Amino acid sequence: MSLDHASEQVQRLSRIVFRPWEPQIISTFVRFEMADRLAGGSRTVGDLAGELAAHHDSLGRFLRSCVVLELLETDDGETFGITELGRLLCSREAGMRNIVMMNFTPGIWNRAGRLHETVMTGKTVLDDKGEDLYDYYRHTPDERAWHAAAMADLAGDAGAAIAEHHDLGGVSTVVDVGGSLGVLLSSLLERAPDVTGTVFDLPGIVESGREWIAGKPVADRLSYVGGSFFEDVPPPADLYLLKQVLCDWGDEDSARILDSIYRGAPAGSRLVVIEWMRPDGNEPSEFDSMSLGLQTVTGGRVRTEREFVGLLEGAGFKFESTVSLPSALLPRPWHLIQAVRP
């Protein structure tokens, strides 16, 4: 190996090794609402430090780091303006801002730092109190709210795609299991005036959902039931939605969730599982790190179609078909894995 080649490799590695700071720069950018603060034009370090009551030199270093990440721009290292990329993180934009805060705040971030344990055990990491992520969110309302907001953005994105492409003909009741605030369901109900819906989720989330729906056009057709899909059976419906829930759980827990839906589901009712899906086989892909990350943080994974079909049929559902729909937010499609309760 030539010296030049060796030092090139060291540089490549060095870029990877120092990358862990980048998510923290980005989440600090969101936490300080930097995109909103700079929306009206460029500002100096001193001005921003005064407004935030922040440490002047450290804030200057932080702002210059944002320039390297192309969130901000500067001519002199003292006055900073927002870039097109940075603007995507302002409070009016759906999507990335909430996903940043969900992923890079302690609940998920601290667990991610223990990924090696999952590689050793194949199990999710529990924190010092023995809690999993959703136990932890019960007493960290700020982080729970960021998580719900991120899921709401993703649900809005999937909801728009589903409403455009999915036929709700013949359906009069829909239950969204693990439906969070109710964003997906309300976007479907808006386009189906004769349909009523119920969100089934943990009691704390359901409480926030009731606040979220108040005053919205479909509020009188959307109800909330609090409970756990490990102990309670979701109410009967013609159609069940299960979006980005199974990706949080291993096969045994996923089977329990599907079994609880199955037990309450009338014969002939439909179940649509909405997830990201990885291809069959062992071709390395972005889904490998996402899957391992999910496994570390929640015990779940990104599955293949064959794995979903195995879970559904194991629980007694009859698999019908998989449809993929484009996402407007992320560079990967949504998959709708459709099944019937015989």
Ligand SMILES: Nc1ncnc2c1ncn2[C@@H]1O[C@H](CSCC[C@H]([NH3+])C(=O)O)[C@@H](O)[C@H]1O
């Ligand atoms: N034991 C449980 N019973 C019911 N819901 C749960 C349970 N554990 C986690 N959840 C919910 O599962 C959801 C996973 S996040 C997915 C939220 C929503 N389906 C969407 O795609 O936007 C969260 O809303 C959690 O509160």
